[in-house]
Amino acid sequence: MSQHPLAAKPFGRLLLTGAGGNLGRQLRGALANWAEIVRVSDITEPGEAAAHEETRRVDLSDRTAVMQLVEGVDAIVHLGGISIDAPFDDLLEANIRGTYNLYEAARKHGVKRIVYASSNHVTGFHPVTSVLDTDAAHRPDSLYGVTKCFGESLSRYYFDRFGMETVCLRIGSSFEEPKNARMLVTFLSYRDFIELVRCSLFTNRVGHAIVYGVSDNPASWWDNGKAGFLGYRPRDSSAPYAERFPATAPNAELGDAAQQYQGGPFVLGEPMHGAER
Amino acid sequence: MSQHPLAAKPFGRLLLTGAGGNLGRQLRGALANWAEIVRVSDITEPGEAAAHEETRRVDLSDRTAVMQLVEGVDAIVHLGGISIDAPFDDLLEANIRGTYNLYEAARKHGVKRIVYASSNHVTGFHPVTSVLDTDAAHRPDSLYGVTKCFGESLSRYYFDRFGMETVCLRIGSSFEEPKNARMLVTFLSYRDFIELVRCSLFTNRVGHAIVYGVSDNPASWWDNGKAGFLGYRPRDSSAPYAERFPATAPNAELGDAAQQYQGGPFVLGEPMHGAER
Amino acid sequence: MSQHPLAAKPFGRLLLTGAGGNLGRQLRGALANWAEIVRVSDITEPGEAAAHEETRRVDLSDRTAVMQLVEGVDAIVHLGGISIDAPFDDLLEANIRGTYNLYEAARKHGVKRIVYASSNHVTGFHPVTSVLDTDAAHRPDSLYGVTKCFGESLSRYYFDRFGMETVCLRIGSSFEEPKNARMLVTFLSYRDFIELVRCSLFTNRVGHAIVYGVSDNPASWWDNGKAGFLGYRPRDSSAPYAERFPATAPNAELGDAAQQYQGGPFVLGEPMHGAER
Amino acid sequence: MSQHPLAAKPFGRLLLTGAGGNLGRQLRGALANWAEIVRVSDITEPGEAAAHEETRRVDLSDRTAVMQLVEGVDAIVHLGGISIDAPFDDLLEANIRGTYNLYEAARKHGVKRIVYASSNHVTGFHPVTSVLDTDAAHRPDSLYGVTKCFGESLSRYYFDRFGMETVCLRIGSSFEEPKNARMLVTFLSYRDFIELVRCSLFTNRVGHAIVYGVSDNPASWWDNGKAGFLGYRPRDSSAPYAERFPATAPNAELGDAAQQYQGGPFVLGEPMHGAER
C-alpha cells in the first residue's frame, strides 16, 4: 500500500508487543507506514526508538505496566509472550496472565482491534494427512499450544461481550527461509506475514476471525477460504527451497508422531512445571 | 470464444430482457456472436435495431405481451425488472408478476434455458465477516432482495417440475469501475459479466445453478466452488482501484449496519408501498 | 398449560387470520386461554364472536383493511391466504400481497411476533427417500409452494431488518385423521398443531425459526432437531391409522412423480394464470 | 447399576475433587457403589470420612499437595475449582493452575480417566435460538467460561499426547429443582447428573468426549447425539416444574443479552481482576 508522503497515516498510534522477537523485528519497520506513532514494547530492551516510535520495556504479566502500555493506542499487534514450548509456569505468566492483562487494558482504554499471534500449534495434533479450515477443532500439540487456545477463547469472549475485534493469526513457520522439510508446508515468508498483518488491521470489519499464516506453498494443511473477507493473498512460496530438502522414500515408521501430526516435533514435548513454587 | 465469420452461430434466437439497463447495454453487443438473431426488449424504447436484432418494447407485467415476446426464442437472458430497492407495488409488478409471466411464457414456448439476473441482495443480511458458498441461506436485505429470492424459488420450481434450466447470477456490483470501498469486494467487471453469461448459456447442462457474479477481487465474501461446472474464471480484479478508496483505521461503530452486512446500504432501507391502491 | 381462572392471560390481544379455515377453526378455541381478547379474521364472515373475541371480515390484499386489522394486537397467528394450489393471480393477491400487507402493518403497529403458516410444499420436490432438517433448501412443488417460500423469505427480512420474530410452521397434513398413505408420514393431529402454535407463541425468543408441523409418526421425512429450542414435543402419531392404508408391494413405477417426491400430488399440478388481466 | 454386596467394586480408588460443593455432595454417596475407596477432597474441610472414604483438604493451586492427592487413584471426577464467575486471579489459580496441576499429577501417577466438570458457559454466547451439538465452537460467556475452555483444551492435549481419557461434562443447571425459566431448558436433575458420571466412568473407551449435562427437558439447546456412545439416557425432565415459571408474551426487548444468549445472566458480567498483585 503506497502512501502519499504528506497524507495522514490511517492509524494515530499502533502498539506492537513482542517487538524484539523474530517477527516483531520484521514488522516494526512496516508499521511506520500505517501509523503516525508506533509504540513498540518487549520484555527485553526494545532498542533505539525511531522518530515515529515510542519504546517501552514491559513484562506482560505486570498488570499495571500493561495498563499504561495500552493507553492511547488505536489498535494492537500482539506478538508478545512466549512463542515456543516452555515450562508451564512461564507460559502461565506470559501467555495467559499476559494476554488477559492486555485484553483488559485494551477494553478499559477503548481499543477496538487486536491482531493476535496465535499459532498452528493450536491444531498441531491433527494428522498431516488432513486439511484444516478455520473452523477446525482445537487440538493443541503442547502446553504452548494450549495457552494459544486460551488466547483464542479469551479473544472470542471479548468480541462477543464487548465488540472488541481480534484476528487470530495461526502462524506457521515464519523465517527468512524454510529450515527443514516440514517448513516446505508451513512456511510463511516475512513479506506475506507483513501483508497478513496489514489485511488484519485494515479490513473494515473482522469480527473474531481466524486465519492461518502461511504462504502459497505447494503442499498445504490449511485452507483459508472462510477467511476470504480479509483479502489476504500470499505472494511467496516455499517452492524455490524444495530442492534443499530432497524427498525420500516414505520409509519412516508410522509410529513416529513427529511425522504423523501437523505440529511436528512439538508433539513430542513433555510438560515441564518450571520453577517450583 | 472466437467464431469463424461464416460459421453458423450456436443459437438461433436469443432473447435479452432489460436491454436498456446498465448491464443490458453491455451484453447486447456480445450476444451478436452467439445467436443469429438477438431479440432485445426493455420497458423503455430499446433503441435502433442492428441487422441481427429484433427490438421490442414490453412491460413484463403484461402477460399477453410477454407471451408474444418469448415466442420463437431458444434461450433467455433475463435482466429485466427493477434492479434497485423500490416501492413494493412496483417490485410486485416488475419482479414477481413479470418473472412469473416470463417463466410461464418460456414453458409454453418450450424454452429450455434462462439466465436469470438474481442479486447478491438475496443474501445481503449475512455479515461481512462470513464467506458464503452457493448453498448459503436466503437472507434478503431489502424488499428488492425478497423479490429476487422469489425469482430463485420460482425458477427452482420450473426446473424440478418441467426441466427448464436456470442459472441464477447473484450479481455483485457491475460497473465500469468500483465506486466505493464496498465495491472492492463486490466488483464484477463488464468483461467478467459477459463471460459469466457466456458460461451460463453454453455449459451443456446447468440444472438449477446458483453462482455469484463477481470478479477475482482480493477480498471475497463469496465462494463459487460448487458452481465449478460452469467453467467461469474471472479475469479481472478490483485490485487496480484499491488506492482510490484508502483503507482507514477500523474506527467505525459496530452498530452501523451498512458496515456490518454484505448488503451495504441496502440493509438500511425501509419498505415503501408505492402508489396507494 | 393450565391457567388459574382469575390470572391475567399472557397476551392482551392476539390476532388470528384465516380463522374460517380448517385449522383456524381448530385454533380459535385454544387462543381463548392465551389472550384476553382474540381478534379473528377471515375473508369470509368469521361467525359469531364469543365474549372474548373481536371478529373482522378482511381481504388480506386490501392494504388499508389489513392496517386496521393489526392495530392493537400483541402477536399474530397468520393462517390466512390460500392453502392449496390455485391460479397464480389469486395466489399473488392472497399469499404475496396479503402477506406483505400483514408484515408491513405489523411493523407499523409494533407487533413483535408472528406465527406464519408455511407449508411442507416449500420443500415438496425433495425425494421421499430423504430426511430434511430445518435448513433444507427450498424446493417448492407448486406455485402455491413458491408463494410460501416468498413468505419465509419476507419474514426473514423483517426479522433481520426490524427484529420482528417469526416462526414458520411447515405444516404437513393437519386433519382429524390421515386420509391416505402419504398422510401416515405427514400427519399433524389437531392437538399437536395447537401445541406447536403454543410453543411458537410462548418461547421467549424464537428469532426467525423454521419447524415442520408433524406429529410423532412412525416414518418421517423431517427432522426438527435444530428447532429444539421451541420445546415442541408431539404427543400423537399416525400409527393407529396405519391399517387403513395397507402396505402393498412396491410395484409402482419409478416414474410416477407423486410417489417419488415429498409433495405428493402437488408435484403433478401445472401453473394456472387465473382470470386474464 | 445394582451391585452384589460381596462383589468386588469396579474401581479400587476413585478421587472426587470439589467434594464440598453442591454437586460434590450429591455424588459423594454414589461413588461408594463404584469404588472400594473413595478419596474426597475440597478446598474446605470435606467433613467426616465414611468407612470407605479418605478425606483431604487440598488447594488445587498447590502443586505438591495435588501430586500427593492423586497418588494411587484409578480415576478422577474433577469437580473442584470455581464454578461461578469470579475475579480473574482467582479463576487463574483454581481453574487454570489447578487443572494443570491435576492433569500433570494424573499423568505422573498413571491415571487413565478423568471426568471433568466443564460447563455450558463454554458455549454461552451462542443464541438461545440455536441448538448445539458437541462439536459446537467455543463461545465462552464469561471469564469463568474461558477457564473452562482452557480445561477442555488442556484435556484434549493430554489425550492426544498421552492417551489419558477425559469426558468433559458441559453441565447445565444442576439443582434440586429449576429455579427460573431459563433452567426449564438447562435443568440437570441430581439423579441424571449421577447417571452421567456413571456413564463417563464406566464406558469402556471414551477418548476425549464432550457431552452436555442436561435432563430430558421439553425445550433444548443441546444435542448429545454425537456422544451416544456414552449411553447416557436422562430419566428426568423439567416439565413438572413448568407451571412455576408461567410463559409470558414475548415482549422482552431484543437488546437484552441475558435473554438472547444461552449463557443467561453470565453474559452480562464484566471481568474483575481480583486482588491487586
Added chain:
Amino acid sequence: MSQHPLAAKPFGRLLLTGAGGNLGRQLRGALANWAEIVRVSDITEPGEAAAHEETRRVDLSDRTAVMQLVEGVDAIVHLGGISIDAPFDDLLEANIRGTYNLYEAARKHGVKRIVYASSNHVTGFHPVTSVLDTDAAHRPDSLYGVTKCFGESLSRYYFDRFGMETVCLRIGSSFEEPKNARMLVTFLSYRDFIELVRCSLFTNRVGHAIVYGVSDNPASWWDNGKAGFLGYRPRDSSAPYAERFPATAPNAELGDAAQQYQGGPFVLGEPMHGAER
C-alpha cells in the same frame, strides 16, 4: 402388521436367500404373512417346505442356478453368502460373484426391490468413540467387510443405472440375547430385525437406502436419522442384559484394537487366501 386371514397378501412371491442361517431361520416364518409364496434357498438343504413355500438348494456362485432361482419373484431378501470373516477365495465366490449373480438375475427378471444383508463391519474401523450416520465412509474391518462394501457399491450401481431399489441393512449383532459387552451396543433383537425387514419391503420408495440394524440400546454408535423415511422404530433394547456384563474400570490398554474400533474382534483378523489356486 396384522393381516386379515382371507386378505390377499401384499407380495405374490418373495425370495429369501440364506434361509438356513441364523437370521434366515428367524425371518422365514414372518415372510409367510407378507407373500402368497415364499421361495427359500440356502447353500445347504433348506429343510421341509411349508405349504406356502418353495425350497431351493443353490450355490450363489452358480450363475445358471441363480438365474433360475430368481425367476418369478417380486422382491428378494438376500441374506445368503458368508456372514463371518473367511478366506478371500471363499468370500469372492459367495459374496462377490454370488451377489453379482443375484443382482444380474434380478435385473433380467425385473425384480424391483432387494433387501441386502450388509454388515456393521463395512464401517468397523471407525472408533468406538464416534457415532456414525448412514453417510459414514466405508472403513471395513476385515476382508469380509470389504466384500460387504462391494455389495453396497454394486447395489448403488443397479439403482442408479436400472432403478432397482435396495435397502442395505448394516446388521449389528442379531442373536437371541447379547453375548458379550460389545453386543450391549450392537444388539439387534430378532423381533426388531424382522420389523426392519418389514419396513424395508413395504416402504413405498426406498431408492438406495442404508440403515443400521440395531435395537434401541442404551449406548449407540449409529444414528439412523437419515433413514427415517423407512419408519423403523425398534422396540427392544439390550438394557435388560446389561448386568450380565458388568462394567469394569477402564483399565484396558489403549493399544488393544478390538476395544478401540467398532468392529471389535474382527479388526484383529488377518487375510487368508483360502485354498491355493
Added chain:
Amino acid sequence: MSQHPLAAKPFGRLLLTGAGGNLGRQLRGALANWAEIVRVSDITEPGEAAAHEETRRVDLSDRTAVMQLVEGVDAIVHLGGISIDAPFDDLLEANIRGTYNLYEAARKHGVKRIVYASSNHVTGFHPVTSVLDTDAAHRPDSLYGVTKCFGESLSRYYFDRFGMETVCLRIGSSFEEPKNARMLVTFLSYRDFIELVRCSLFTNRVGHAIVYGVSDNPASWWDNGKAGFLGYRPRDSSAPYAERFPATAPNAELGDAAQQYQGGPFVLGEPMHGAER
C-alpha cells in the same frame, strides 16, 4: 524434481504394474528418476528392459506370480488390471482378485506405499451439475466402476489394519489431448499425471488418500482441496483445446443420461457376464 546425476535415487526399487498400457508407457520413463531399479510388469510382454529396469510378464490374477513380482520392492504404482468397462468375469479376475493378490503380496513383503489407479467412474453417477470433493459418496457408473470401488475399499482396509498407505488416483481422461467435449472437463495431461504420481510417492505421509486426477481445466466437477497435503499443482489445462469442441445451444434432451452424469457414456453400458462358466 531435478536430481544430481550421482546422487542416490530416493527409492531402491519401484514396481510399476500395467506398464504396457497407455499411462504405463508414459510413466515408465519418469520412474527412472526416482528409483535405482524399476520393475515393470504387464499382462502382455512389457518390451525390452532399459539398464535400470527389470521386466516381468504377469497375470495379476495369478497369486503365486504376483507374490514373486512384489518381492523386494519399496513401493508400487498399480496401473494394472482392466481400465475400461468389460465383462464381469474379466473384471473379477483382473481388478478384484488381481488387486487383492497385489495387496496381500505387498503386505507379506512389507511394502509401505501403493499408488492405486482408481477412476472417476467410482463417482460417475453424480450429475454433471455437481462438484465433488474427495469425500463424495461412491456412485459407480459401471461394473468397471464397481470394481474400482472395491479397490478403494480394500486399500482402506489395508491401511486401517496394517498401516500400508495408498493414494487412490481417481483418474479423469488422460490422453495426449482431449478427444471430445466431456474431456474438456476431465482432461489430465500426461505431464500432470506424472506429477501426481510423483506427489503420491514422495509426500512423507499420505495415509489412505483420495485425489482426482485432473488438470487445471476451466470447468471442473472435482475439488481436490482436502488432498492439499499431497502438494499436487496441475500445470496444464484443456483450455487450448476448447475450440475443437465448439459449444452449442443446450438443446440436448434432458433424458440423455450420458449428458447428465459425470461418467458420460459409461453410464449407458450394461453388465456383461463374460465367458460362461
